[in-house]
Amino acid sequence: MKISAHMMVKNEARFVWYAAMSVLPHVDELxxxxxxxxxxxxxxxxxxxxxxxxxxxxxxxxxxxxxxxSIRQQMLDQTSADWFIVLDADEIWWEDSIRKVVGxxxxxxxxxxxxxxxxxxxxxxxxxxxxEKAGRYKLSGKVGHYNLRAVNxxxxxxxxxxxxxxxxxxxxxxxxxxxKDPAKIGYVDAPYLHMTHLPRAGNGxxxxxxKRKMKLKYEIGEPFSKDFYYPEVFFRNRPxxxxxxxxxxxxxxxxxxxxxxxxxxxxxxxxxxxxxx
Numbered sequence: 001m002k003i004s005a006h007m008m009v010k011n012e013a014r015f016v017w018y019a020a021m022s023v024l025p026h027v028d029e030l031x032x033x034x035x036x037x038x039x040x041x042x043x044x045x046x047x048x049x050x051x052x053x054x055x056x057x058x059x060x061x062x063x064x065x066x067x068x069x070s071i072r073q074q075m076l077d078q079t080s081a082d083w084f085i086v087l088d089a090d091e092i093w094w095e096d097s098i099r100k101v102v103g104x105x106x107x108x109x110x111x112x113x114x115x116x117x118x119x120x121x122x123x124x125x126x127x128x129x130x131x132e133k134a135g136r137y138k139l140s141g142k143v144g145h146y147n148l149r150a151v152n153x154x155x156x157x158x159x160x161x162x163x164x165x166x167x168x169x170x171x172x173x174x175x176x177x178x179x180k181d182p183a184k185i186g187y188v189d190a191p192y193l194h195m196t197h198l199p200r201a202g203n204g205x206x207x208x209x210x211k212r213k214m215k216l217k218y219e220i221g222e223p224f225s226k227d228f229y230y231p232e233v234f235f236r237n238r239p240x241x242x243x244x245x246x247x248x249x250x251x252x253x254x255x256x257x258x259x260x261x262x263x264x265x266x267x268x269x270x271x272x273x274x275x276x277x
Contacts, residue, residue, distance in 0.1 A: 006031045008035060018242075028081060090194065124253065128249075
């Protein structure tokens with residue numbers, strides 16, 4: 001099975017190199033599409049392209065009109081791979097996790113349509129994680145921090161549908177891939193780190209990240225254990241243009257998070273009680 005990874009980028013300089021390098025050795029190609037970054041994301045992407053020209057396909061969008069449905073569809077139309085992995089520029093994989101996903105594709109790729117995996121969400125800084133009760137995604141019979149991250153390109157009528165925030169992959173009948181036959185959705189206990197709640201842009205451009213006000217959480221999460229094993233890519237030599245990920249919460253962040261964290265937890269418990277979880 002040929003496997004492609006698709007990464008859409010806009011102001012993701014803090015993590016785009018780590019995300020790309022965490023999967024690059026395990027896929028046949030990596031498509032990186034920059035949709036109008038104003039930080040140094042494009043510089044990092046071009047560095048990656050120069051170093052790994054045989055595996056990376058790079059494109060820069062010139063229009064300011066962000067249309068996720070159209071961009072994702074173009075990426076799909078331009079790949080000949082059997083499967084593709086949706087890789088956000090703030091998602092970093094453990095080597096064991098990406099190997100498990102690729103292994104399942106190679107073993108059962110003809111019978112499965114998609115693959116769901118768990119996610120771990122740092123919040124505040126790299127040393128704290130969001131509580132499990134904050135996860136609300138309903139996938140593969142589970143509720144929590146989960147995401148659909150690999151798709152069989154041969155699903156009849158497969159296409160991109162919806163705007164950012166409610167976007168997804170659907171089949172020829174307009175049915176969301178995650179709502180199709182559960183027997184064709186593979187689940188792998190192969191988590192990755194998703195940095196969506198941390199600052200992601202370089203050059204002070206974090207306010208330009210899509211939906212930044214909603215996704216940047218002022219929250220004091222649960223500390224990772226002292227023996228927590230971070231993805232291997234964080235310990236590789238990185239180019240000078242790539243920032244260190246190991247910053248900690250500022251005093252200003254902690255002050256605001258001190259008041260917002262209890263309110264968030266109460267809201268989550270009310271939501272779980274309402275939906276019966």
